[in-house]
Amino acid sequence: MPLYRTLVRPGLIDRDQRQAFANDVVEVHCAVTGAPPSFVHVVYADDDGQLADGQNAMVLGTIRHGRDAEQKAEITSRLSAALADYTGIDVATITASLVDIDASYTMEGGVLLPEPGSPEEAEWKALGATS
Amino acid sequence: MSTFSCLIQADGIAAASRSELEGRLQTLHATHYPSEQIDVSWRLVPDGYMFTEGRQSTSSVISCRLQYSPTLAERERYMRGVCDLWTDVTGCTDHEIVVAITPAEPPTV
Numbered sequence: 001m002p003l004y005r006t007l008v009r010p011g012l013i014d015r016d017q018r019q020a021f022a023n024d025v026v027e028v029h030c031a032v033t034g035a036p037p038s039f040v041h042v043v044y045a046d047d048d049g050q051l052a053d054g055q056n057a058m059v060l061g062t063i064r065h066g067r068d069a070e071q072k073a074e075i076t077s078r079l080s081a082a083l084a085d086y087t088g089i090d091v092a093t094i095t096a097s098l099v100d101i102d103a104s105y106t107m108e109g110g111v112l113l114p115e116p117g118s119p120e121e122a123e124w125k126a127l128g129a130t131s
Numbered sequence: 132m133s134t135f136s137c138l139i140q141a142d143g144i145a146a147a148s149r150s151e152l153e154g155r156l157q158t159l160h161a162t163h164y165p166s167e168q169i170d171v172s173w174r175l176v177p178d179g180y181m182f183t184e185g186r187q188s189t190s191s192v193i194s195c196r197l198q199y200s201p202t203l204a205e206r207e208r209y210m211r212g213v214c215d216l217w218t219d220v221t222g223c224t225d226h227e228i229v230v231a232i233t234p235a236e237p238p239t240v
Contacts, residue, residue: 102238108226
């Protein structure tokens, strides 16, 4: 966690572009939040009818709660721009949003995720650095 | 009924071990919530469709939607159990497993 689900209309993104955007997700998420990169997941799916008319892609990030509105806005705007850049999709047809989760309801690396800013987070970051 | 939604790599060991994993999840669930059946669904991710730390992912993401609202200690034991059975069956490490619980009464965040 975080997990970024990226839904794109079929044919609008290839493997190299998926790889490039995944790299950007890691870079942007970690730069904005300070989270360790080893926990950042990006999964893609070809749209099967979930996208609305006029919408070509959707990025939905599930992240630990505790990030402020400014951080979230920076993540979503940078990711929308990056996806548009790599694929040529009109940025106006890309929707990016974030969903907060309570960290203690997720386990990764064999431990419960710590709350952002908690004393346990430093230990968790060290775990991510060595995984 | 509680449900498990498992996102796994299409060409990984977990995909080849779905039947055993499903049985072990049922057994684990029954130790916490006896007599309740579970429903397990699988999403197989093709090569090149999932990345962790910017690299082709080997991770499994197991989302458990429970009909209960476990305490912190209960859900830690439950998720620990999922990790243990998953590593036992697939040979993967804890770092390749994400387990998330959605309780009957989701927390307000």
